[in-house]
Amino acid sequence: MSGTVFNNLELEILESLPIPIAVYDTEHNLLWANRAYQEAAGLSKGDVGGKKCWIARVSKEPCENCPVTSALQTGLPAEVEFTPPLTEDGQGTRGKWLVKVVPLIDKTGSITAAIETVCEMRSQKDTVEEVSGEAEENFETLAQSARDAIIIIDATGRVIYWNPAAERIFGYSCSEMMGQDVHEVLVPEELREQAREGFETFRKTGDGPVVGKVVELTAKHKSGALIPIEICVSPVQKHGTPCVLGIIRDIRERKNAEKALVESQKRFEQLSVLLNDVVWVAHADGSGLIDITPSCENLYGVPRERFFAKPDLWLEMVHPLDRHIAQASAEELFQKGKSEAEYRIVRSDGSVRWVLDRRSLLPNEPGDSKLIAGITTDITERKELQEKLQHQLEFVSWLYRAAEKLVEDFSLVEQARFACRAAVEAFGLTLAWLGKAEKDGSITLLAQYPEDISYPREIRVRWDESPEGQGPTGRAIRSGSPQVTEDISKDPRFSPWQDHALKSGKIASAGAFPLIARGNTFGTLNLYSDQIGVFAKERILQIQSFAHLAATALENARLYEESCSRIERITALRNIDLAITGSLDLRMVTKVALEEIRRQLHIDAASILVLDPFTQTLQYLDATGFDSKRISLTRIPLGRGVTGRAPLEKK
Structure with missing residues (x-):
């Protein structure tokens, strides 16, 4: 049989199963039975072969509604409940069996055998009592050690079970709550009527708003305090009586934690916006962004949602000339665990901002994906301040070198020439000339640079109230402050010199800076550019600083030349005096006098x-x-x- 129906491996498996299994041929003869079947039927191994199915089941006559017969005739599975009598030696089981038979059909469609399985059927009462006893014991064990409150109420809403966790959560002992109306004690007054209506619906229909669901509600503690809870309600039977089982969880800690988290997140977002910092967290594998603070919209100028939709958007917004810096920083992150870089970004409106990008790999549990946390700070103002300070430092250094140069020579004209050339080269201008304010209101040209531009020599400028005194030069001397004409073609006060200026092709804007030293206005430093609007506030301050320095040097040169002139005059008078007192020859005296006059007057x-x-x-x-x-x-x-x-x- 084993070679025709089952192979050796299949027989070994069937032999080891605890379910009674037997195989019959088409004549109802027992071909094979496993050990469990032999034990259940009281058969020895030698008694298996050749027995009819009803004899094998300890019966003297064929069974009514025999399942083997049915399966062999119909080719369909069959089953029957069977109560075998006691064996002759009093062994065996009087319990009821459930016999199931399945026909075996070969490749040609012919029925070759039938497989029978037997299951012992115990009485429902015995089973229920056994299961109920075990369930009661297990329930009590679990309920006593549970962290959640487990409460059972009867059909009237009164407590019939109250575990230790319920005592801890609500403050009432078991003895205090037994027999109490749960709605009256635990439900807040404003919710009590609604709770009673829901319970009444449950009693009538078996359904309700909290049945079979986890719902958040508010309950009342013994102290009168209201506490948030999670509750799940299910119908149960206790000793055959319909009851309601409620499992309640105290969620005060969770609610407090959630509230603290929300408040913390809100404070964090407010702080990040205040500080202009963008804080973000992303998957290290580049699969996506986890979170980013709303301040990203202020920094990048794009909606926050776009960063979630396109994880590499930040890199696209990096200035093309700085993109290699950002990429190198990202590579350094995976090598060292953290990185820091400064680079420029181009906002959606085209404006450029400087950012400080700091990143760190977050520690993770084994098996978890790695995360990156980053803080991006707008450092544009800092960069602009650094650049401004650098320019100021360079200007101060240049001013110091200019001061050294100005004191090298006490020639008024040479110092005026140096001042003009230095101003043109340092401030990127096209023309400079320096004029001395005369007492009669006129301006005397002392020097210019470059000298091949004829404009300063062609114009007539004054510093009085005449029309020639209404330009930037005259106004600067009268007011003692810089005067700028941003566009000479549109300023009517510049009309006396407009044609000459435009003809030169080198002048579009003009500025005059008073040369003031020791409270006296020496004159003006007049500067010109072929661009409109070049005299910005910062540049005006720098030029005026240079003008003050030049004014001091020019005033010193003027005083030096006046002192030298006075000394020469005194020397001349002394020479004449010596000639007069040392000779009675009038011709000799006049000769000395004439030579001194020529020398002093440069005639x-x-x-x-x-x-x-x-x-x-x-x-x-x-x-x-x-x-x-x-x-x-x-x-x-x-x-x-x-x-x-x-x-x-x-x-």
């Missing part, structure tokens, strides 16, 4: 005329520097011409 020729009181004429006495001797014939009537009026007016 080519000079003559001395004396007044003849009798003829009232000025007559030649001596002369020097004249090519012709006809000067000796000079006779000028008193009062005629400039020379004739000088003695009369004494000036």
Whole structure:
């Protein structure tokens, strides 16, 4: 049989099963039975072969409604309940069996055998009592050790079971709660009517708002305090009586934690917005962003949702020239566990911002995916301040070098030339000229740079209230503060010089900076650019600082030249005095006097005329520097011409 129906492995498996299994041929003869079947039927191994199915089941006659017959005839599974009699030796079981038979059909469709399985059927009462006893014991064990409150109430809503966790959560002992109306004691007054209606619905229909669901509600503690709870209600039978089982969890700690978390998150987001910091967390494998603070919208200028939809959006917004910095920082993160980099981003509106990007790999549990936490800070203002400080430092260094240069030479003209050239080169301008303010309201040109531009030599500028004094130069001297014309073509006050300026092709805007030293205005430093609007506030302050430095140097040079001139005049007077006292020869005295006059006045020729009181004429006495001797014939009537009026007016 074993070779025709089952192979050896299948037989070993069937033999080891605890379920009674037997195989019958088409004549109802027992072919094979496993050990469990032999024990159940009281058969020995030698008794198996050849027995009819009803004999094997300890019966003297064929069974009514035999399942083997049915299966063999119909080719369909069959089953029957069977109560075998006691064996002759009194062994065996009187219990009821459930016999199931399945036909075996070969490849041709023919029925070759039938497989029978037998299960002992115990009485429902015995089973229920056994299960109920075990369940009661297990329930009590679990309920006593449970962290959740387990409460059972009867059909009237009164407590019939109250575990230790319920005592801890609600503050009532078991003895206090037994027989109490649970709605009256635990439900807040404003919710009590609603709870009673729900319970009444449950009694009538077996359904309700909290039946078979986990619902958050509010309950009342013995102290009167309201506590948040989670409750799940189910119908149960206790000793055959319908009851309601409620499992209740105290969620105060969770609610407090949730509230603290929400408040913390809110404070964190407010702080991040206040600090302009963007805080984010992402998967290290690049699969997506987990969270990012709303401040990202202020920094990047794009909606927060776009960062979730496109994880590499941040890299796309990095300035193309700085993208390699951001990528290198990302690589460093995986090598060292953290990274930090400064780079520029281009916002959605096209503006450029500087950011500080700090990242760290977060520690993770074994098997969990790695996370990256990052803080992106807007450092644009810091960068701009650093750049501004660097420019200021460079300017101060340049100003110091300029000061050294200005004190090298006490020549007024040379210092004026240096000031013009330095201003053009340092501030990126096209023209500079320096003018000295004269007492009569005119401006004297001292120097210019570059010298090949004729504009300063072609114009007439004053600092009084005349039309030529209404330009930036005149206004700067009168006000003592810088004056700027942003666009010379649109400022009517610049009209006297507009044609010359536009003709030069080098002038579009102009600025005049007063040269003030020791409270006195020496003149102005006049600067020009071929661009409109180049005189920004910061540049004006820098130029004025240089102008003050130049003014001091120019004033010192002026005082030096005046001092030298006075010394020379004194020396000249001394030489004349020595000539007068050391010689009685008038010609010798006049000769010395004429040479000193030529030298002090920087003139080519000079003559001395004396007044003849009798003829009232000025007559030649001596002369020097004249090519012709006809000067000796000079006779000028008193009062005629400039020379004739000088003695009369004494000036």
